[in-house]
Amino acid sequence: MALQNAFEHGGETRDKIILGKILGTKPEFRTKVKEIAEDISKIVSSVNQLSLEEQKKEIDENFPELLIPKEKIIEREGLPELKDAIQGKVITRFPPEPNGYPHIGHAKAAIINSEYAKMYGGKFILRMDDTNPEAERMEYHAAIKVGLEWLGIEFDTVKSTSDDMELFYEKAIELINSGKAYICTCKRENISKNRRERKECKCSKGDIEKNNKNWEKMQAKFKPGDAIVRFRGDMKADNAVMRDPVLLRIIEGKHYTLGEKYRIWPSYDFAVALEDSIDGVTHAFRSKEFELREELIGAILDALDMRKPYQGFFSRLEFKGMPISKRIIRPLIEEGKVTWYDDPRLPTLEALRRRGIKPEAIRKFIMSLGLTKANTLAPFDALEAFNRKFVDPTSIRLFMVSNAKKLTVRNLPMTSVEISNHPVNDMGKRKIEVDGNFFIPGEDTQDIKEGMQIRLLGLGNISITKSGIELEGEFIEGEPTNIPKIQWVSQKTAHQIKMIIPKALFIGDKFNENSLEELDVYTEPHYLQLKEGDEIQFVRFGYCRKDSQNQAIFTHK
């Protein structure tokens, strides 16, 4: 073993390492560390005296099996194994609130939960967490469903938390009657002051009968803010969430599906606890900011003697320079700094789609982040790298010219040319008509001098007879050699489009005024025949998504 290690590390080994290796493989020696340490020391020093060649010879003669290359450690695919997970019995869920457009953060929660259900052949529930009538809207509900569908996430059940309103009431009464919840009629400021000071309020001391009476009053008489149902937690707890949190409160807004049917609504903690329990959720993964609620949810379920799911947590996901929160995005829209929630600079699913990001890439990307609780502020190019792998094999290659300069070629022997749509995959060819009048990229013309030869890609060699703002040249028979290769567009059929290049919205915490670059460029007429939404690679420029007949959005390099 010493020999092998020495050989692998340039003819020198160390006794510490060898000792570790031996103890690692043969735990029975662990009691006799001192003795074998001495032996190892001797062996190691004798091995180290040998030259690399001598070591190799020794191995060849006596231990040839050591030369077999070590097999690579098999990398775990996908998410880490779950504790207490039984194949076929795992139920997970994704509970978004229909109060905004879905973004990459939603994608993470949905993907992690659904992947686990898939991994264990279990079930996956989509549950609209709609217990705040003031915030929910059908528009968002629909957008979330569209977003998930686009991501390719399938669910076995779709429901809304508000489907179970009667249950919340039933359980609330149960908690009131068992003295585990009470009705608090204190002012909001006092409640939060008492929380901070870890003091109980007088309502906490009221008897069950009074609580029941107040519960009745909550149905109609009390106004919003007059009374809440509080869980009897522990006002002295370090975890502030446990300091008698709200279970139900009065909200009179019109709910987007139930209208004005109910006026008492459960809080998040109460709703999630009960829902996960009755839905049979075995493993519930949420982002880290909910970590403190784990204890509360457990306590509520214990108080009701209901089954508890395993709760797991993962870090929030954000891209550098791309705000995720409505609080930041909304003003940008109002000020006209971004157009809408589908603006390609945003991390919403709709924006990502428009930008040309593929759902498979998002899935792979999120899986690659794992279940870490360390905050992830990923640079966008991490996603791009995944996307490129999906997009490259299927993107048609087209020529595109920006900062166009004219090139006139004499003696062109052909009137059209066929160019293949992809360098390696068979995606057919397209025919381009040529008449000697071309646009070529402005950047390329700077290096072109009179008398030199260039190659127009897929067309032929040109001898330049005049350089400058407008170039002229002459066609020359010949194979492509080591001369500058340049893409081109035929002037006669050139199609002008607007190229939108999204960049980081924020640099540091300052809005980037140059976050959207627009370029007027020429491309081939074939562009017009592509479908909206097709991914294209403009040669040497990068991957772009066709947004419309007249506009393309730059996806990434």
Add this chain to the structure above:
RNA sequence: GCUCCUAUAGUGUAGUCCGGUUAAGCAUUUUGGCUUCUCAAGCCAAAGACUCGGGUUCAAAUCCCGAUGGGAGCACCA
């Protein structure tokens, strides 16, 4: 302020629970080379990390204590 979470290459992570079998694996990035009628993709190679300080141990990325950096919660939002 109090409470909680977190810390591995430029970046994102695996490994940490159960200390040794890995002088820290993968991806991305960067750089070189091969290939190519794209500066794309593909292939090959190289570069590069355990936040710091103590402690426990024959042995610490891994366990313990402390410090520091980052994040979250302290709502009748979810």
